[in-house]
Amino acid sequence: MTSITDIEAMIARVALRDRAAFAALYDATSAKLFGVCLRVLNNRSEAEDTLQEVYLRIWAKADTYAVTGHSPMTWLITVARNLAIDRLRKRKPETAPPGDMDELPASAPGPEAVAMERSERARIAACLEELDEGKADAVRSVYLDGLTYQDLATRHDVPLNTMRTWLRRSLIKLRECLTR
Amino acid sequence: MSAPDDAYDDEALAAEYVLHLLDADARRAFEDRLRDDRALQDMVYRWEGELAPLSEEIAPAAPPPALKSKVMEAVGPSRERSPLQSIWSLVLGGAVAAGLLGFLMFGDVLRGPADLTPEFEARLSAGDGSVILVAQVIPATHEIVVERVAGGPPPGRVHELWLIAEGATAPVSLGVLQDEGATRIRVPDDIAPGVRTGTVAISDEPPGGSPTGAPTGSVIATATFVDI
Structure with missing residues (x-):
């Protein structure tokens, strides 16, 4: 399990445009953030697009992380949720949510549960x-x-x-x- | 309306903003206020922090492996090139803008005696508050004065200051900081214009600074500048 301090250190290095740290941050957190996008969008391909956007935002905005005073997972989840909901709101109101997923991921904290x-x-x-x-x-x-x-x-x-x-x-x- | 009511109105509004319950117009109006209102920003951060644990119940789901390569490609080429090359690409890439901006920002040097007042500053604080530095920029002389407010490097190590110019793919070293008191650093003319909009960072390095030209130790703090 990756500790909170590890993730914090990765974000700090990402602010310095460190691609290796960015790759490590992706490995440690993408499953959780993909879960967040899927939950909001309930559509796999939209969630994938959004996840990509999420990591580009993280890359571009890592230097603003410290001002928020958030724990690292809070910051990452907030970025993911905000972009996922932006995407949700942009859907045309008349089209029903695509909902192509057979079932939502089970509601249980994963083993790595990047802890709050x-x-x-x-x-x-x-x-x-x-x-x-x-x-x-x-x-x-x-x-x-x-x-x-x-x-x-x-x-x-x-x-x-x-x-x-x-x-x-x-x-x-x-x-x-x-x-x- | 009495003050406590106002505060509660803003609290509810901040929560609605964080929850994305405001319609597009109300959201834009709130963001306009948010830009300069520290109290409102704090309310937003507090709600974000307090509500985030609700997402604990969301199970992680592995994204398709191909997505990672797409993301890595999108953030540019790998940094496996010599530090000299990265500095050159930074310099050349920014040269035209730098020249113009440099004239706009520092043009008064040509016109009269230099104004030695710092115009913007960045507060670099380690997550746990063990190291705090304040960097102030004097545009007229292209100088950054870094004042150590608290903490120092561990024994046998130094703190090095870096600049990541806006849009740059790699940080540029601005120099090694003194273990205590203030360090005055002259920023090379070609990168000086990128300071205001860039990010500064402090890393922990061996004596004499990073041997590779890129940060090698842990990053203690990062910050961006605000006008004084």
Whole structure:
């Protein structure tokens, strides 16, 4: 398993245009980031295109990693998720999601589980539990699947504005809990 | 509206931004504010950090092997050439732009007494805060003054300063830093114009600096410049 410090060192060298470090970073993290792209896009070829974009972004922006104060995996996952959702939003609204995958990868942390801080994980989980179940699920699927307010409103069969108010209130509650 | 309400509005807005819940117009408006608003940036980073653990439940999936070669090809040729060559390619590649920019940025040298005020700076801080350096640039004289705020190299090692000009494929050494206090470095005229938009980095090297012309030890910190 590659440690957090290893990945941090790789990112620092990538900022110096070190291709060997970039190749090592790709080997250590591409499976996780591909998982993130697949989860959002639910389409293999789009996820592959996006993953390529993700690594080019990482190559170009490695020097900005430090300002975010993120742990290395947080930064990488954030880059991947942002680009995957950008791609998702660019799909023509009238076309249904392609969904060419037989099944989504199983929801279990992989063995190499490029670890997040355990405490971080516990904190968001505990704070989501303080929300009503439906709202916690909504936050989760917005983060993991890239759902929009419109998707949520349809799913819960409520008007768009109701949905927006509902979720914003949950986010503020979540902020209060996370700050405690 | 009272201040706490504003803060909460921004917190919710920052969360919506991180979650990609804003529509295109609202997103653009938020990004305009984000550019210069440190407090808002911090809110965004905090949400990103707090929500990221949700992705723990996503199982890794191996991408097709061919993708790696595509990615590696896209980031340019391998750096297996002599340091001299990489410096030359950097110099030649940037020569025209450098000449023009150099005139725009440093043209006042020709017109009057040099202004010795630093105009931009970069804060180089190791992840754990054990080493902190501040690099300030005096455009008029093409000088970088690197002040050591905290920490030093391990015994028997030195810190070397590098510049990666925007779009460059390899870093260029700017010199070895003193173990304490300030180091004044004169940047070669041909690369000076690339400093403002480039990235600086500190690496850990053997005495006298990297023997290969490329960083050989661990990279302690990287940073970009901001106007003072």
